[in-house]
Every structure is written in C-alpha cells, then in structure tokens.
Amino acid sequence: MKLRYIGMIAVLGSSLLLSGCMSEQQAASAPKVKKSQVVDSAIEKYSSEDRLLHFAAESSSLMLQSEGNQLYGPVAPYLMLSLLGEGAVGTTQKEVFEALYQTPTSRKTLHSFNEELLGKYLGSGDIKMANGLWLDEPVKLTTSFKNIAEEYYYGDINNVSFTEDPESAATVIAKWAAANSAEGIYDKSLIESGFAIVLLNSSSLTLDWLNPFDVKLTKEEMFYADGKELKTAMMHQSYASYPYAAGTDYVAISLPLKNGNRLQLILPNEGVDVRSLIDTKEKMLSLFWIVENKASKMTISIPKFRAQNSLDLQPSLEKMGFERAFSKDAADFSRLSSNVSLYLGRAMQNNRLSVEEDQVNGTAYTQVMMPVTPEEPKVPPVVVPEEPMMEFKLDRSFVYLISDQDGVPLLQGIVDDPSIMN
Known part of the structure; x- marks a missing residue:
C-alpha cells in the first residue's frame, strides 16, 4: 500500500527593483512579448509567451491585493507548477494545466518553452535561477518525471533523510540555496521530520541602471x-x-x-x-x-x-483552479513518484528587494514541500516652442x-x- 504524503508548495519568484538614469535616446522600449491577436475563447491559439503572461496577470492580480508593500514573482510558480503538472494524472493534471492556460496541443511545446526560459537564467548573468529536488531516502521518482525534471527543468536531484535527520536535511538545502543565488534568506525551520520531497527554485537579480542615479x-x-x-x-x-x-x-x-x-x-x-x-x-x-x-x-x-516578504500562495492558486491538487483525497500525482502518494498542501514565496541609486538587487526562492500525511535624410532644424x-x-x-x-x-x-x- 502506498505511503500517503502531503504536497506542500512554497513558491518563490524572482525579486528586484529599479533605480537608474538615462539619456533620451536610451528610453525604455515596449516589451518584446506582445499581446497576440486572439480572444480568451480561443486560448488554443495563444503563444507560449501569451500563456505565461496570462498566468502572470491572473496570479498577480490576486497576490498583490493585501495592504502594505507587496512583491510577487510569477515565473518560478509557473515553472514549478508546470513541472508538477507533468507528475499529475487524469483530472488533477487537466486542472493544473488549464490553470496554467495550457491545452493538450500547447503542452507539446511547454517543455521546450520552459527549457528555453530557464536556459536564459543559468550561469553567471544578471538574472539567475536554479532548481533543486530533495527526496527522502525511501522515495522514488518515476523514470519519466525524473527525465523531464533533469532535461527540461535543469533539476539537481539529491537524497536526504527528512524522516531521520530533518535538521541536517535543512542545512544541506540551505547550503544549496546559498550557493545558487538565495544566500541569507532560506528559512531552515520550514523543513520538518517526515517530508517526502522538497522542490526548490532559487533566483537572484543584480541589475545595473543603464545610467545610474546621482x-x-x-x-x-x-x-x-x-x-x-x-x-x-x-x-x-x-x-x-x-x-x-x-x-x-x-x-x-x-x-x-x-x-x-x-x-x-x-x-x-x-x-x-x-x-x-x-x-x-x-x-x-x-x-x-x-x-x-x-x-x-x-x-x-x-x-x-528595500522590501522583504513571504507570501502564502495557496489561497490565490485555489481561486485560479488549483483545487484538486491541494486535496489529499482527490489529488493524483502518481506520475511523479512510483511508491508514494502525494498532494500539494501549501504554497509560499519569499522575496527580498532593494532599489538604490546604482543598482537593483533581489533574491528569492520557491519551495515545494511534500511531507508525510498521517494515515489519512537631414532636414533643417525646426524651431519648437518651449x-x-x-x-x-x-x-x-x-x-x-x-x-x-x-x-x-x-x-x-x-x-x-x-x-x-x-
């Protein structure tokens, strides 16, 4: 009989802000990602970029409504939920991909789009991302999910003992986060005995102004x-x-x-x-x-x-349609693990941001945690008026x-x- 596990998502997005000075010739242009000439009733015609933008827009409109300074990064939740959708089956998978604005046809390009998106942020650039997965020692991933996680999501897969030594497991994950852009902000207290799987996306942004402020x-x-x-x-x-x-x-x-x-x-x-x-x-x-x-x-x-926050994303994600995935009785992630039953129990995002005269800096991490569940030409100058x-x-x-x-x-x-x- 399969062990029963809770799947808790703690989702983190990239965090940063701006500060800069520029000449009139260097004024910012419109984004390259543009609105497609489509209507919502024909979502199968959306491009991969459209689908990400629609998810980003819907989730942002929900996440940013609380009072006080707010931060939210949609890219990491989109990537992590896309990956988890690959491990879901039946109605659970249908629900996850519909909430991500995917259709059976568009999902054929999801892998390559997410691989390309993540690929931009690997290495030593000004925007960095990394994905890690930690499994409790008895847990086994299915071959198909493991291949997808490694090939398309650049997942660094490791084994730890959440059940026997959660403190050491937390230290291992914190060191990985520090080495992969999220130094100084990882909360080790989130790791508890009995976890089955932890998925972590860490990110950082070190963005210089084109022309710094004086x-x-x-x-x-x-x-x-x-x-x-x-x-x-x-x-x-x-x-x-x-x-x-x-x-x-x-x-x-x-x-x-x-x-x-x-x-x-x-x-x-x-x-x-x-x-x-x-x-x-x-x-x-x-x-x-x-x-x-x-x-x-x-x-x-x-x-x-400067700003720092920790968001509980689950309520907003449930409003977007991720309901079955958070239900221990209804969720089916049997394509993710071959020997344990999983569901998503919590979603969080942690961001840190500073906006200064010379630079915008941010660090963040997204975490998906799955703990064990109890048994249950020239022209003359024109004179322009001032x-x-x-x-x-x-x-x-x-x-x-x-x-x-x-x-x-x-x-x-x-x-x-x-x-x-x-």
Whole structure:
C-alpha cells in the first residue's frame, strides 16, 4: 500500500527593483512579448509567451491585493507548477494545466518553452535561477518525471533523510540555496521530520541602471499614502524629452536597466486606489502591454527602498483552479513518484528587494514541500516652442513591474511605504 504524503508548495519568484538614469535616446522600449491577436475563447491559439503572461496577470492580480508593500514573482510558480503538472494524472493534471492556460496541443511545446526560459537564467548573468529536488531516502521518482525534471527543468536531484535527520536535511538545502543565488534568506525551520520531497527554485537579480542615479541629487522628501505623510529618500532625474503613457487612471514610464531589462512605474492619478489598477487579470495584462507613445520634458523622482516578504500562495492558486491538487483525497500525482502518494498542501514565496541609486538587487526562492500525511535624410532644424516641464513624481502609492529583455514579467509589486528599510 502506498505511503500517503502531503504536497506542500512554497513558491518563490524572482525579486528586484529599479533605480537608474538615462539619456533620451536610451528610453525604455515596449516589451518584446506582445499581446497576440486572439480572444480568451480561443486560448488554443495563444503563444507560449501569451500563456505565461496570462498566468502572470491572473496570479498577480490576486497576490498583490493585501495592504502594505507587496512583491510577487510569477515565473518560478509557473515553472514549478508546470513541472508538477507533468507528475499529475487524469483530472488533477487537466486542472493544473488549464490553470496554467495550457491545452493538450500547447503542452507539446511547454517543455521546450520552459527549457528555453530557464536556459536564459543559468550561469553567471544578471538574472539567475536554479532548481533543486530533495527526496527522502525511501522515495522514488518515476523514470519519466525524473527525465523531464533533469532535461527540461535543469533539476539537481539529491537524497536526504527528512524522516531521520530533518535538521541536517535543512542545512544541506540551505547550503544549496546559498550557493545558487538565495544566500541569507532560506528559512531552515520550514523543513520538518517526515517530508517526502522538497522542490526548490532559487533566483537572484543584480541589475545595473543603464545610467545610474546621482547620489548627490537624492534628498529626503514626503511620500503620501493612506492619509499619512512619510519621509523617504527620493532619487531624481531630469530629461529634455522622455516617453510616457497616459491611461484613464494612471501615468506610466519605463526606465532601462542594462542588458535590455527594464523597470516600469505606474502612478495612479490623484484619488485613484492603487490596487484598483490591478484587481483583475485584464487590468494587469493591460499594464504588461503598455506602450509609452507620448513624450514630454520631464523630471523623474523615485523613492529608494528595500522590501522583504513571504507570501502564502495557496489561497490565490485555489481561486485560479488549483483545487484538486491541494486535496489529499482527490489529488493524483502518481506520475511523479512510483511508491508514494502525494498532494500539494501549501504554497509560499519569499522575496527580498532593494532599489538604490546604482543598482537593483533581489533574491528569492520557491519551495515545494511534500511531507508525510498521517494515515489519512537631414532636414533643417525646426524651431519648437518651449514646452512646460512635466513632473513624474512617485510621492504616493504606486505599482512597479520588472521584466527581462524579452518582456518576461519577473516581478510585480506595490509600494505603499518606501520609508520601511528592512
């Protein structure tokens, strides 16, 4: 008779933020990942990039609604849930892949897309990711799942003894996390006796501004949120011409980071609740697809800040359709392990982020834990009239998006209080 195990997912995404200075010729361009000419009723026509963006938009709209500074990275949950879907069977697998916006046809390209996505972040670049799997000694993976985990998800598979020595197992995993980008943030207390499997995604971002902010221009100013006046360090830039987008309820700009990465800032209009900009999947998608098609003289003021959070992702994932996967009675992950029964019991994400004058830094880890369950040409210059200077000043709650050179949404967040320097 199979042992019965709980599958707990603790999902972590990449974490980082921006700070930078640039010339007008270096203004950030629109992301390469663009909206497909499709409708939601024809999801089988979506590209692989579309599917990731739809998952990112829906999950972000749910994850970022709590009060206070929020951080969430959708790439790691997408990758980890994709991998776990490969170990699911029947209705459980159907539910997982539908929640990931996959169809039977599109899943044929899922492996190669995720392999290519992860491949960009391997090695010594400014964005790094790594996947590790730890099995309790009696646990055996199926051959097919092991091959998929190693070939397409670059999984580093190891054996430990969660049952006999969880403390040593936690130390082993923490050392791996430290060596693979998540140094100093791994919580060893999460590892307990009786675990069957732990899957971990660690990530880091070390992003330089294309043109750093001048530290001499940083000064203490007021930030307004929830009727409070908060003192915060504000960084400044000025431009003769700068692109921006003006929506019904917001103004948005993008600042470029090196190697094609960018940070987008969305400032709600006066009187508009910042969370109302992202409270549906459709609204979040519209922010992913913003194009800055206007230009003006501009001063830009951005608070420098640090943030850290730990998110319980399970409630939001269940709202997205991952219900059976979290049920010990209904889940079926028999394609994952050949000798134990598994289900997902918990999902978490841990992020750390800092935005400074010279650099944006972030570390994060995603963890999936499965513990044992109790028995149950030239033209003449044109003279242009002098135009007024536009001011883009983030002096109230705002949304930010960080994406890579291909427009992959690495991190989304809200700043309610930049004066919190954790």
